[in-house]
Amino acid sequence: MRTVLGNNIPQPPFSIVRDINDVNRFVDQFGKSVLKPRRNDSSKGITIVETKQDIKNLDLLNGSYMIEKFIDSQRMITVDGYTIDSSIQRLLFHEYDGGVLNTLKENSALITRTSGLYFEKNGFSVIKNLKKIILKIISSLNLKSDSLLPFHFEFFLCDNKIFFCEVGRRFGGGGIMRLGVEEFGVDLLDEYWLRLKDKSIPKVTKDVTPMYPKVISAWYKKYAQPGLAVNVPDFSELKIPFVLRTKNNILIGKSYDKANDITSFSFTIQFNSINEVNYRKNICEIKFFSNKYQFKGKKDEL
Numbered sequence: 064m065r066t067v068l069g070n071n072i073p074q075p076p077f078s079i080v081r082d083i084n085d086v087n088r089f090v091d092q093f094g095k096s097v098l099k100p101r102r103n104d105s106s107k108g109i110t111i112v113e114t115k116q117d118i119k120n121l122d123l124l125n126g127s128y129m130i131e132k133f134i135d136s137q138r139m140i141t142v143d144g145y146t147i148d149s150s151i152q153r154l155l156f157h158e159y160d161g162g163v164l165n166t167l168k169e170n171s172a173l174i175t176r177t178s179g180l181y182f183e184k185n186g187f188s189v190i191k192n193l194k195k196i197i198l199k200i201i202s203s204l205n206l207k208s209d210s211l212l213p214f215h216f217e218f219f220l221c222d223n224k225i226f227f228c229e230v231g232r233r234f235g236g237g238g239i240m241r242l243g244v245e246e247f248g249v250d251l252l253d254e255y256w257l258r259l260k261d262k263s264i265p266k267v268t269k270d271v272t273p274m275y276p277k278v279i280s281a282w283y284k285k286y287a288q289p290g291l292a293v294n295v296p297d298f299s300e301l302k303i304p305f306v307l308r309t310k311n312n313i314l315i316g317k318s319y320d321k322a323n324d325i326t327s328f329s330f331t332i333q334f335n336s337i338n339e340v341n342y343r344k345n346i347c348e349i350k351f352f353s354n355k356y357q358f359k360g361k362k363d364e365l
Contacts, residue, residue, distance in 0.1 A: 072196060074227040075219075077131035086112060086130055095133040097164075109164065134219045134226055137162045140178060142193060142216040143235050143243070145255055147266040149201055152258075153251060155243045156180055156190060157235070160281075160346075163325065170288065172353070173325050174346070175239055176281035177246050182339060192225060193218060200230060213255055237325075238282050238308075238333065245307070245335055246276035278305075278335040279342045283349050285329045286322035287312070290358030298332075301352045303345045305335035313356060329356055 078089050080098065090096050090112055099109040111133065139162070144153040159166075160174035167173075180186035197216055215235040217228040234240055234251060243249045258264050298309045310331045313319065322328070332349060336342035 072200060072227045073225055075132040075134050077129055080128040080130050089130050093132040096130050097133050098128055098130045101127060101129050111164065134221055137165070138220040139163060139228065140180065140193065140218045140220060141175075141235055141239065142197060142218070143214070143239065143251060145211060145213045145251070145258075146201055147211055147258070150266060151194070151198065151201070152267050153249065153254070154190075154194060154197075155247070155249070155251065156193075157239055157242060167286065167322065167325060170286050170321055172286060172350075173237075173284040173328075174281060175237060175242070175284075176342070177242060177276050177279045179339070181276055189220070189225070196225065196227065200227070211255070211258055237284075238331075241308075241333060242280040242282070245278055245280035247274050248277070249274075278337060279339065280307075280333070280335050281342065282331060282333050283346070284325075284331045285353045285356070286325075287319050287327040287329050288356065288358050289319060289321040290360040291318045292316065292356070293359050294355065294357035296352060296355035300355065301332070301349065303334060303348045306332060307335065308333040318360070319358070329353070 076093055078085060079101075080086055080089075086096075086098065094113075096112045097109060098112050112130065139159045141157045141159075143155045143157070144151055146152060156178035157175055158178045158180075160176055161171075163173065178186075180190050183189075193216075196218075197214075200216075201212070201214070212232060213234050215231045215233055217230070219226040219228055234255070240250070240252050243251050292313045292315050295311060295313050295315055298306070298311070301309075308331070311329075312331075313329050319329075320327075330353070334345055334349075336345050
């Protein structure tokens with residue numbers, strides 16, 4: 064997909080990797096870069112490349128990896144929806160609170176939330192530009208008439224510039240669809256399956272205007288910490304309202320390794336906030352709660 068789009072869509076410089084020489088040439092030209100498997104998700108196998116030492120022991124053959132210039136942005140926007148015959152029926156915007164790779168490197172927490180674009184002064188202008196890019200990419204897919212296509216886009220925002228990151232013919236994972244239910248009362252998965260079963264449901268023919276969310280809904284997912292678990296708090300100790308879902312993955316007396324991708328968590332929490340101030344307060348409360356998880360040993364991995 065990235066190769067097909069070429070220079071028609073703003074995106075970081077990239078190249079398919081077949082051997083280490085490809086990586087060396089790319090880094091010599093563009094500097095700090097990101098090496099990643101072409102068909103993997105959840106940050107599995109992703110490596111930040113700055114020197115030749117960073118690419119040792121990697122299988123780079125057969126074009127299974129790609130490399131792209133590192134975009135120094137703390138902000139990644141995700142967009143989920145679906146089309147019928149290239150006509151967009153839904154657009155839901157979310158974002159990661161902090162750079163995904165940075166949170167993994169710091170072993171802190173992965174936070175997915177209602178996009179701040181909905182609430183910012185120039186946010187809807189950015190949303191409008193994102194929609195134009197999405198339409199251009201969808202039109203390049205040459206879809207069949209009346210085809211029903213789910214999509215999940217990822218973009219970087221950096222210095223008011225938009226960079227296309229990737230797209231999948233699927234909805235976003237990690238519980239992101241549950242956020243839409245809280246924000247807009249929209250169950251994207253249900254809508255999609257209903258339309259898949261019943262082609263007579265009328266499609267949206269007018270321009271899709273993004274809705275304004277009722278709440279800020281978010282997932283807080285604390286990365287797995289290394290060591291022997293010696294204390295696990297009860298979720299009743301979490302002092303915030305509007306907690307929707309919780310899951311603990313840690314057992315006292317069991318040893319754990321440090322998370323190496325964005326699927327390994329000590330605990331997950333979905334919660335709602337009434338505004339940005341309330342959201343930041345809730346994040347602080349959850350961070351305080353997370354410190355009650357205690358591990359012994361393997362301190363060198365922190």
